[in-house]
Amino acid sequence: MTQPSALRTLARALILGAGLATASLSMASTLSTTGGADASLKARDGAFNPKWITPVSQFRTNFDFKTMLQGATLWLDGPAQVTYTLVGFEAGFNNAFVAGGQWLTNRTGSESNLGDSLSFSQLASGALDFGFLSDSIGALWGNGSWQTGVMLSHDRSSALVLFNDRGADSDFDDMIVRVSVSPVPEPETAAMLVAGLAVVAAARRRRVGKAVMKVG
Incomplete structure (x- = not known):
């Protein structure tokens, strides 16, 4: 996955997670x-x-x-x-x-x-x-x-x-x-936030890897 694609995936995950969290709060x-x-x-x-x-x-x-x-x-x-x-x-x-x-x-x-x-x-x-x-x-x-x-x-x-x-x-x-x-956080909300964090970590690792390759 390219960096722009990773960032788009992250944005979708965080937006969906925020939406689910808002829905959870509204149904307290x-x-x-x-x-x-x-x-x-x-x-x-x-x-x-x-x-x-x-x-x-x-x-x-x-x-x-x-x-x-x-x-x-x-x-x-x-x-x-x-x-x-x-x-x-x-x-x-x-x-x-x-x-x-x-x-x-x-x-x-x-x-x-x-x-x-x-x-x-x-x-x-x-x-x-x-x-x-x-x-x-x-x-x-x-x-x-x-x-x-x-x-x-x-x-x-x-x-x-x-x-x-x-x-x-x-x-x-x-x-x-x-x-x-x-409210108790919905399982879906937690899952989406975890997915978003995973994408952030993956994108960071790729950036670090590319930086190392350029230096080398």
Whole structure:
């Protein structure tokens, strides 16, 4: 293959790869809920006042803090990279969030773990598999438990899952985990990008070879 042909092949590969990547982004999966009941956060006995990772005003632009869906099951509507991030808590207990056999805890000793996260690739739609432990012991309250509440963001690309632990209050701010979804690269996209890189490497080797021959 001549150098111009190689460059044309490279251009086609990269353009197609970029097109596939754009299509993948445009078809990004979203989150949804089933079941549950509307519940007012303002009516909680005890103030809903968690310590947040960032000012709460940054969350209010994407979430309606007036209500939640108590006992709702959070679903992923298609393949996605799912990230769970601890964004808030207000609890004396050492609570834990569990997903994929891994844990997020609200604190380590006296140190806050706000900002800690877990990420997984989920290649099929379905109910997300996660749960909470109150004081890191006892039964696991899973997705859809009445001890949890869900808020969906306006664009459904993320959700806040609110946990109410074994404490005496019922304010659902004992542990708050943000669930975010992003596209999983399509296999075709990865293949085209690899092909493009291979063409670049081949063209470079040919240029080096020709340069050596001229010097010789």
